[in-house]
Amino acid sequence: MPRKRMIDPQIWTSEDFGTLSDLAQVYFIGMISNCDDEGRFKGSAAFLKATVRPYSADTLEAVEGVKAEIADKGMVKLYHVENVEFAELPSFGEFQYIQRPKASKFPGPGEADADPLPGYEIAI
Numbered sequence: 001m002p003r004k005r006m007i008d009p010q011i012w013t014s015e016d017f018g019t020l021s022d023l024a025q026v027y028f029i030g031m032i033s034n035c036d037d038e039g040r041f042k043g044s045a046a047f048l049k050a051t052v053r054p055y056s057a058d059t060l061e062a063v064e065g066v067k068a069e070i071a072d073k074g075m076v077k078l079y080h081v082e083n084v085e086f087a088e089l090p091s092f093g094e095f096q097y098i099q100r101p102k103a104s105k106f107p108g109p110g111e112a113d114a115d116p117l118p119g120y121e122i123a124i
Helices: 007-015 020-036 047-052 060-072
Strands: 039-043 077-081 084-088
Touching: 020 047, 020 060, 039 047, 047 060, 060 077
Parallel strands: none
Antiparallel strands: 039 084, 077 084
């Protein structure tokens, strides 16, 4: 269950964030808003579109491109476990203070399948 999240004001002057496309910036903020207390969430394009911009005309191909754009900057780690797509925000804990953290119901990158899907990395 997503909780209230804070957006650090420094994000607006971050080179990584600032050089993302406008659509990628929106999805990245949406990732922050919708992840669990460990910075994890379902990583499929369908899930992201449904939770971040459900009423938009964004195609799943466009969302896949946005995911790749954000991942290329190291701002999200994409991985799969038993052929299910997941994602984790590596710096989530640096910017969020969770008062009563709950353990993630999603597997972490350390549990990623050894044979990654195209566009995904093996998380070590």
